[in-house]
Amino acid sequence: MEFAFASYDEFLEEYKIYRLDECRKCKGRCELVENDITCIIENRSLHFNTLLVLRCKKCGAIYLPEYSKQMINYAYKTAVKKNQIIGVFHSKEYKKKFDYCKDTDFDYDYKDYYNIPGLRYDDEHSVEGFLTPVYFEKGALVYFLAVPEYEVQIFSDSYGYFAHKDSSGMYQYDWNVPFGFNTNGKLVMWLGDISYMDDKTRAILKGFNVSSDHLLIDSEFYQAQMKCIFSEPITEYKILLNKKTFIANINEKYSIDISHLTDECQQQEKKVKRPVVYSETEVTEVINAYDKILIEGFDVSKMKELYEVMYSSNERDKSYTSWKSIKLIEAILNKLAISIHNMDIASVMSPLYVLHDYRNLLDHLLSIDKISEKKEHIINTLGVQNFDDQKTIYNEEIKRLNILFNYLAILSR
Ligand SMILES: [Zn+2]
Numbered sequence: 526m527e528f529a530f531a532s533y534d535e536f537l538e539e540y541k542i543y544r545l546d547e548c549r550k551c552k553g554r555c556e557l558v559e560n561d562i563t564c565i566i567e568n569r570s571l572h573f574n575t576l577l578v579l580r581c582k583k584c585g586a587i588y589l590p591e592y593s594k595q596m597i598n599y600a601y602k603t604a605v606k607k608n609q610i611i612g613v614f615h616s617k618e619y620k621k622k623f624d625y626c627k628d629t630d631f632d633y634d635y636k637d638y639y640n641i642p643g644l645r646y647d648d649e650h651s652v653e654g655f656l657t658p659v660y661f662e663k664g665a666l667v668y669f670l671a672v673p674e675y676e677v678q679i680f681s682d683s684y685g686y687f688a689h690k691d692s693s694g695m696y697q698y699d700w701n702v703p704f705g706f707n708t709n710g711k712l713v714m715w716l717g718d719i720s721y722m723d724d725k726t727r728a729i730l731k732g733f734n735v736s737s738d739h740l741l742i743d744s745e746f747y748q749a750q751m752k753c754i755f756s757e758p759i760t761e762y763k764i765l766l767n768k769k770t771f772i773a774n775i776n777e778k779y780s781i782d783i784s785h786l787t788d789e790c791q792q793q794e795k796k797v798k799r800p801v802v803y804s805e806t807e808v809t810e811v812i813n814a815y816d817k818i819l820i821e822g823f824d825v826s827k828m829k830e831l832y833e834v835m836y837s838s839n840e841r842d843k844s845y846t847s848w849k850s851i852k853l854i855e856a857i858l859n860k861l862a863i864s865i866h867n868m869d870i871a872s873v874m875s876p877l878y879v880l881h882d883y884r885n886l887l888d889h890l891l892s893i894d895k896i897s898e899k900k901e902h903i904i905n906t907l908g909v910q911n912f913d914d915q916k917t918i919y920n921e922e923i924k925r926l927n928i929l930f931n932y933l934a935i936l937s938r
Pocket of ligand 1: 549550551553581582583584585586
């Protein structure tokens, strides 16, 4: 790729323009990528074997980001000083380190901080480098998901938070930082946020640290963090988002579409909202909508197909062909969670059985004995004293559904 400027002044004109993450030509999103760049200024030809540029993902247009222009400017001045017409510049091994996490030597690229639009124009933090992206293998999240003192919550396809619970019980968290996934499946967190973590967590994270691939802009994480276009949805809605993410992940990984009755699910989603007075009718309506979406909203035959892909013929349960949604989800989760040794599958799966009990309660032909039996089962499962305490039942059920679908969304990645 070649950039030609008739004069140094013309280059300075370009230097003044701050290139944004949005393509000026087609409004597509640009990502930072390494490119072989020749920059001609007047009669001097400056060649960079790897220079970071902003490339539009839609139309391919290439723009020079701020720090790369600074490098070109420096190279031009050097060429003038040395009276060179042709200059060749190789990327140096120099790795600038910011004043964050000095004790843990995280691998990151300081050039990302200076080149990715917006990151260095951060008014909130006085020490330079806070919003430097640090990249990790996604396995880090799976690791922390399995340790009870941490909380990992994903609330969209690729954006969530990672927190350490406060052991003193004074606060909810010792620290709580956002994370995202880039389009390459890498986990990303800000260097400054990582500095809030305790030494032990940082040491564990270090083991998952990988070099920057510079991809960040086309992620919900960056878009939300830079533009505040996204706020954390209420738990009720998070569950629905995570169900969709789970289905999308499975489809991408196994080419099996396990969604079912999509239109019906959309209708039911309108009924999902946080109850106001927590009457039995109000709670039952929301719970029943969840039953339609989270149990009937899965295609049983497609899930059996997935089960057969995940389990070899000698691993399969003898009676799996007669299984319905819940058993199949349980088996799928079991397989996905293979690296998590201490997961209490029965407890994680329990909210789906509660949905099932609620569904039976709505069956008007049920005898009085059966009704009290179902109610008893619901309160025992959720650890609630009394069926009349609908608010506690509801909150516990939502909390557990959130845990389950959070697992499914993260582990299926
Ligand atoms: Zn474009």
